[in-house]
Amino acid sequence: MSEILTQSALAERLVQKTGVSPEVAKRFASVFFTIVRTGLKSSDRFSIYNFGTFKKTWIETAEGLNPFTGEKMEIPAHWRIKFIPCPSVARRINRPYSHLKPKVIKEQKISDKGLLARASVIAQEEKPVSDCTLLPEENTSSVQEPAVIEDDFYSSIPVSEPVRQEEIEDNNDNDDDDF
Structure with a gap:
């Protein structure tokens, strides 16, 4: 949560914790807040030793939606001010989760809708360009060859043939005959 x-909530906590x-x-x-504010006005970063760094970044003009009316604005x-805690503070914050370790999840089945399967289908459909014509340029000393997709990279991916709409309609017509 x-x-x-x-400032007043921080002052109350200081009174409770320290008794001042x-x-x-x-x-x-x-x-404290005045020091942080003036530090950020004079520089892009303001660091507090053993606590963290306040970092100021510029956000460009953007287009968004008004959540109430839905119109573009x-x-x-x-x-934008971003706070980056120092490593000791980050360890303290993440201590309850320190026993968790990352686990690599391997997919058992590659679906025909996955990104690699779609890339494989696209690579098989594309024909390599054998004849390239270059436009005259001032400096043609560093002409790059077009990238060729290696078939060995995609050959290990099982890809099922896409089903055409006509085949689905033919199968539906045959099912009606069974009744």
Whole structure:
């Protein structure tokens, strides 16, 4: 669950955890956020030792949709602030999940709708171009040959032939005769 930490909420936590007076905690919270804000105004990065780095990135103007009306609108260019925790903080955050290890999942069956199967069908349908004509250019010393797809790469992928619509209709006609 996401929690928003305001200056007053940070001050309350400081009072609870450290026992300092509420005035000192409020002053610290205010000064902390002011230091981060001024640091980001003067530079693209602001790092706090053993805590993390605030990074400022520029987001260009984009086109989006108004979620209420569905109409297109222009999102103006703006700065986005990203926080990257230091390795020790990241380890502390991820400690409950440290026992989990990545597992490679191997597919048992390659479907005929998969990306490699479709690439194989496209590669088999394409005919290699044997005669290329080059347009005259100023510098033809670095002419690149067209890439040729190796058939050995795709030969290990089982691909079923695509079923045509006419075959489906013929099979449906034969099924009606059985009744």
